[in-house]
Amino acid sequence: MTAPAVTVDPASASGDLPGADAGSAVQTRALTKRFRSGQVAVDGIDLSVPRGAVYGFLGPNGSGKTTTIRMVLGLVRPTSGTSWLLGSPEPATVLSRVGALVEGPGFHPYLTGRANLLRLDAADATADPRTAARRASEALERVGLLAAEGKPYRQYSLGMKQRLGLAAALLRPRELLVLDEPTNGLDPQGTREVRLLIRELAQAGTTVLVSSHLLGEIEQVCTHLGIMSRGRLLLQGPRSVLDQRGVTRVMVTVAPGHVATAAGVLRVLGLDVSAEDHALNAELGALEPARIPAALVHAGVDVVGFEVRRPSLEQVFVDLTGEGFDVAR
Structure with a gap:
């Protein structure tokens, strides 16, 4: 099914709002999500993730981080506002250049880890099927799951499932990697490995958006920050904004x-x-x-x-x- 368009704001459609900033991998203007219950999950935020940054998207559980990410990726239709993903208001047109792990991975429980990755890879119309096996092996090795590639997914621990989700996001080189709570379920060693992986990807030129409620981890890798609470973006900018606030x-x-x-x-x-x-x-x-x-x-x-x-x-x-x-x- 085609992902819904993200631009729904009449002002944007009429041309009153300018286009996306070329220097941003993710950008939103007045992005809002209001549920039928009346709850405002995201309240008019202006997010800006610079290209090449490791952007720490921070806030307690329930602050609106995941809803924002789902809207930007085209998984949820916003109530109002505008967003751009890699410069495009239509996320479906650029998703092949984006790797994402949102709200935990979802795989076929009776397929092995490798089989799950190959199935995902086959669904990517832009991927060369002749090199699928190599891509799957490289992704599994990168997250430390090569030894467990033949084990059914249902037998994976929570940490292993999270690693497989990361492997799925890394099947191909990506311009943007979106990780929602990537260290969920990981032991200290696994958490450290994810931190090192984020640094490697950033050094290679990938923009990384990391959503988390664990400050200790994000503080060690991020170059830019966005702090949310109760659906609002309270603070945003490079790490130096901290020095200006305290x-x-x-x-x-x-x-x-x-x-x-x-x-x-x-x-x-x-x-x-x-x-x-x-x-x-x-x-x-x-x-x-x-x-x-x-x-x-x-x-x-x-x-x-x-x-x-x-x-x-x-x-x-x-x-x-x-x-x-x-x-x-």
């Missing part, structure tokens, strides 16, 4: 007897300093961090430790929404 502090530990001198140096630099034992704490503000240890050493202070503490994803989210967040790894 307070960056410096922690300096000095040798005994040097605390007073160190505090004086920091005050000359314009910092408001508090001290406890041999540790000094100050809000960094606009000061370049490298100036601090240099000034301390120049003043004859023995610096034992120096740390810049930037705002974390968790703290930014709490500041924005007042809610807690799952930071499990």
Whole structure:
């Protein structure tokens, strides 16, 4: 069945809205999904995923991330708004260039892992059937499932099922990879492997959109962020947006007897300093961090430790929404 068109907004149809930004792999304008119950799952968001980015699409379960992804991929028709996938308002025309794992994989339970991949590959009209076996082997090897390729899918563990879903998304080189909770069910080793895989794909030029409620993992790989809560996009931009949203502090530990001198140096630099034992704490503000240890050493202070503490994803989210967040790894 042909995927529904994503553009449903009358203003867009009339030409009042300009086209997609050529630098974006995924873009939306005022994208909204309202269910018959009256619930607004996605409330007029303007998403922008730059080409070549690893975009961490973050928010607690139920915040609207998966619904947004399904609309962008053409799996769900939006109530209003416009979206573009790889520059096209019709996702069906570009899906062969997109790999996706959304809401967990779905496979035939009595077929083996390899047979499931070959069946998916055969459904791709743009794939060369002569090289299908090689593609399946490479995808299975990439996610660590080559040894289990002959096992029926129904015998796979949750983590193995998730790995097979990743393999399906990687059957062919993709311009865009969309991963919805890709580490669901994986043990720490599997989670680490997915993290490394995302980095490899990004280095090869693939744009990766990773939706998750686990900040610890996303924080290690993303170059750009989007934070959702209750259907709204609260924050979006490169990782540097974190520094603009919170307070960056410096922690300096000095040798005994040097605390007073160190505090004086920091005050000359314009910092408001508090001290406890041999540790000094100050809000960094606009000061370049490298100036601090240099000034301390120049003043004859023995610096034992120096740390810049930037705002974390968790703290930014709490500041924005007042809610807690799952930071499990």
